[in-house]
Every structure is written in structure tokens, then in C-alpha cells.
Amino acid sequence: MNIVKVQLHNGERLPMLLDSQGLPVVAVNEWIMSRRNRSLNTLSNNLQELTPLYVWLESRGEDLFSLIRSGRFWPETFTSALIECLRRGQRKGKKLAKLAVRPDTFNKRLSTVLRFLNWCFYVVLSDQELGARREVISEVQDKVNHALKDGYHSKEPSNSEVKKGLTAMQARFLQDVLDPESAMLVSSPQTKLRNYLIVALMLLLGLRPGEVLSLRLEDVEFGALTNVRVRRRRISAEDTRSCPASVKRAGRILVLDYPRLEKLLNSYAMKDREIAVRRANGKRSNFFFLSRDGKPLSESSVQAIFKRVRRAYPGKLPGNLSAKSLRHSFTDGLRRELKLQGYSDDEIRAILMYLRGDTGRESQDTYIDYQGQSAEAQKAYWLKVAGSRGADDVPV
Template sequence: MRVVRVREEAGDRFELIDEHGEVDGRAASFVRSLLGRGCSPHTVAGYLYDLRRFYVFLGESGLTLSSFKVAHSVDLLAWLGKIQSNRVRLTSFPAAVRTTLSPTSINRIMAAISSFFDHLVLAGEPGVDANPLATSQELARGGVARRRARGARRLKRVERIPRPLSRDQVEALLAVIDRIRDRAMILLMLQGGLRPGEVLNVHLDDIEYGRRRVTIRHRTDHPKGVRTKSRKERVIDLHEPEALAAVSRYVATERPTNAPSRHLFLVGGGGHRATEALSYAALAKMFKRRCIAAGLRESWITPHALRHTHATWLWEGGMRELALQRRLGHASYESTKGYTRVSDAMMLEDYRRALAVQADRVRNAEAL
């Protein structure tokens, strides 16, 4: 089976093609439900790639959708754990080592398959009357006893801490940016905490220079398919002057004046695509090129790392959890709490207090 991209004027769509060259009907129905829930085409593609792996597992195991039960989830986890990842891990040896899928990737695949089974149940798929991969929490929310889900499996994953750039790294990056547009985009992510997709979807009328703020709106009309992640619109105050100054300078001096698009950031230059909205691929390419010029070659330094840096600096500066959550546009505190583990102000204060007490005890002991 394979996932194919079909390019259309209304936008790209993805399909799962079986071994006979036909569109898989169940997957197509699943895709329609995902699009109906507002998922982006790229999210749909991710689901289809995960579903393709599940179909391969069923074929190798001699199972069908209706015969797959909770007990088979252990075999599925073991099978997924043997799949090689596309990423490589650098070692002290001359050659890099290709790793297997991470627990996070495996859990994502399991969640996608679980969503697929939920859809099959709702669609009335013959032989599928329950989701065999539903977790205890999912069943409990549906009013079903938790004991029914004892066989459902997920892997424990590492809760990674967001990695912010240091002040020196930020200064090195900004020092190599000579194009006004690029500087404006990077400063909006760094000083406003915007996601890359949000930066690319900002319109001219979203900027309020007098009130020093930018409004982040949910948009799906980007001609290059870039989408804002969150459906929750928010207002971001920008009281650090550099970002809005760079945006104002870009609009006044560099942005094509004859552009029909209301998107703020365009391709620009003297080519025939100058008035087109900038794509995510172009942003990522620009950022990587700037990082190389600044000597920042770590793989974790991506455009999204600027958002991590913004959030970490605000938390370390004393911003409260709820305020930080609202500024970042997180739907729940679970997404925000990662920044509190980077530098916990309360823990640091307790640590300093403990050191002071310990030092007093040593001085008192020496005085005796």
C-alpha cells in the first residue's frame, strides 16, 4: 500500500492506495471525517502513513480489521518497535546509527489507529463493534468501566524539556540576518512567541502598531497550505520595540506594493513569484541557512525553538503559568508546564535558601 498526494486547485489531498491500485474505501471515509473535523491535509497524510503501517502489520500477522483484538496490541507494539526510523543518531564511531521508532512516534501511531477504529465503529463497519485500542481514560469518558481496557497498551515516553536558545545564540543569529523580511519574521517568533504557521498566516490588518499588538487568527486560506495550529484566536502584545519596528520597516521598504495578497510575508525579490505568500518550506530553508551562517548547527535549533526561547525567558522573568498559557495559545496547561521544568523559580528559591541555611550551620559549627 502507498499514500499518494493528489494536487488540485482547491489544495492537495491524500489517499491510501491498496495493492490493486484502488483507493481504500475505509481510509477514504476516515479522511473525510478528519477533514470534517478541521484537520489539515498534512495531518491527514500523517494519519494515512500510520494507517498504512497498521495494514502491513495485519497482512504479516494474518489478521483482519474485525479479527484484531485487544490481545494483539502487544504484538503490534513489538512490531512497531522494530521499525527503523528515518532519523540517525550520531555516535563516536565513524558511521551514524539508524535508530528505531521512538516511544512518542509509536504512541502517535497507536493513537491514529485507535481513532481509525472509533471511526469504523461509528460508520458501522461489519465485525467491528468496539475499539480494541481504546485506553482506560477514553473508555471512562464514554461511561464504560475501566476494567474493560486493561489490555490496551501504550509505551511510556520521555517528557522532554523544551530547549531554548541562549542569549549568545540569539545574538549570533540576529547578527547574520541582513534581510528586513527575515528579521521581522524571526523577531515575531522570538518576542511574540508565534508559531511558524502563525507568522506565515499574519495579514496586514492583524498588526496594530499604535496598540503594539498582533492578533493571531485561525486561518486555512494560505495559498501554500500553511495553517495555524490552534483554533483559539488570541491577541499578542509586543512591548519590546524591535519586532514591530522590523515589521513596519519591511512593509514600508521591502514588501511588494502591488501584491494582491493580504498576507504580511511574501516571497519578494524581483522574480515572477514576488507577490506570492511565503511557504513554510521557504521559511525553514531560510532559517537553516541563517543558522549555518551563525555557526548554529544543532539539529534542535528550528524556527519553533524561537517560541520555546520566548516562553522560557518569560517564565524565568516571573510570568505566571496561566498568563503564559494564554499568551502561547495552549489549549491546556499540560502543554505549558514543560517550560516550568526548564527553570522553576520556586525550586530555585528553595535551593538558594537551603544553601544559605547550610552555610549558616557551617559558620556556627566553626565558631564553636
């Protein structure tokens, strides 16, 4: 089984699953086509999660649609064998496979397999010539759903020792390292300014890497107050990146009332970016952030920024520093500030929903350090009810 990426004439990319003979697996690729409104990464992950199912079917010599149309009941041993296959690691080339994947990985596989199997059942049930077999197949679908849903693992406990976001001191230090006027990290002036602006936009506005890399020139509106427009667009044929950046969440207008950052953004757009454009040999790009050769910047280049500063300052910055760390810092830090200003929980959720582009009220929960906040509240509570009895200098 192999996954390839196909680029259409309009610039859209779609992943495709090929069997062991290099031929497209029709059913699963049709399912992916029905979900083409989702991002390329999401669809590629879906195919990765479905690959064990087809490896298992191939090993048993089973054709999925023939199996469903037959109306045969799937015995417990059948579904148990499928669940066990989803639990196992998949061999990649000559690399040894892990004995078992993490519970979270297994649950993702199982969820995707369930969605795909239900789609396959509905395709078969839509056949008008089934007759009396429709009730039997529908009953088999219910039993398969019930058996597979019983296989879910409990969620892994979070690692409480690893803080996902940055402290205020770490956030300031990261900006000091990347600041174009700083000598802490040696790089070309154009690259250093660009990297600083990318990190600053993610840290101060809560932008995702895909949202930063999707920005066009017209999306940054300079004026008395600079606006940064996050827009959802179809993938352009001009985007030559193997994994084009995309905006997954709602579009929004973010006000950037930060004079120095506005000045640096304008300087980059007018001077440093134009230097990169001239290196592109006439192939002018409308994307705001460009590589040194004038092409749209890739997400791997953004991740390389964090990899470099992690290695350069291991004692000053956390070992898990990444683009997502900045999103955690933005969400958790802004929530604390809004709380201090007296906003209610409902108002805070609404504000964060808009600034983050969320469509669900619980989307930001995973980015908020509830554990850290609860520890602070507990300490204040202990001080009230126990006084100084827990102090270090109290004799035991």
C-alpha cells in the first residue's frame, strides 16, 4: 500500500491510495473525493489511518464491497482481528514496526475506519435491487458498529510535567533572540526580519502556521490601525509547495495596534521581500512571506526556526518549543488577561472564538493551562484554610 499526492489543473492537491500492484484503491479514493473540502493533511492522515484496514483485507483475501453485499454476519473473531490489526504498527520499508501504536493513534484509526465502513454500507444499501437483503445488511451494519465502538481505548493521561505554552519570560526571550536588531542569532538581515515577523504574528495574534503562510500582500492593510485579514481560499495553481498552506478555520480581521511590528512589516513588504522577488527570475508571487529564492515559504521552513533556537538556547527555551507552543501561549495568556479585566467565562469564550477563528466553543480548551491555573487556585485556598502550616520552615 502506498499513498501518492495528485495535483489537479486548478492547483488542488488530493492524496490517493494505491494497492500493492500500484493501482488505485477505488472505494477509499472515492470516499476521499467526497471529503475534498478538507485540507490535504487531513485527507492524507485519513488514508494513513485506513491503510491497516486494507492491509488486513488483502491478507484475508476479502473484497470489502463483496463482503458487505453478501450480507454475511461478521463474527466476533472477525471484528476482533480487525481491531488487533489497527492496534499494530505498520512496517515502512525495511524499518521494524512497533508492536503497538499509542492509544490516541489507535482511536484515530478506529474512528476513521468506522466512518469509512459506514459510508461503504450506505453505498451498498442505496442499491434499489437489494430487495429483502437490505434489512439483513442494515442489521450487520449495526452489529459491526457496536462491536468496533467497544474497542476504543481510554485517553492517555496528559504529561503534567510538560508545559505546552511559554512563560512570559520565555516568550520575551524568544523575541529577543529573533529580533532583527539583536546579535544573539546570526543570520542574513532579510531572513532574520522575516522569521521574527512570522513568530511575532503567531505569538501576538494567535495565527496558525498555515494562516501565516497563506497571507497575501493585500491581506496586510497598513493604515492608522494595521489590519491582518485571515481569508479562506481555494488552493492556487501558483502555489508550488508540495504541501500548500491553507486556512482551516473561520476568516477574520485582526487589528495589529503595535507600532514597531507594523513598521517592520511595512519594511519587509517594501524592501526585503522585493529582494527575494528579484531572485525569482520573473516568477512573481503574491504571498506575503517568501523564501530566499522568491517562492512561497514552506511550513518546514517555519518549523526550522524553532528547531534552530531550541538547539541554540536549550536552557532558556523549552525542549518542546514549536509553532503550536505560541498558540498555547496566546490562548492561555489572553484568557488570563481577560479574566483579570472582569470578563465572564461566556464573554471570554466568545472573544477567543473570534480571535482564533473557532467555530466550536470548546475548541480553545486544549490550549488553556487549566492545570496550572487550578494549582494556583489550590495554593491560595490552602493558604486560607491552613495558614502557614505548609511553609518550609515549619518544624515537623
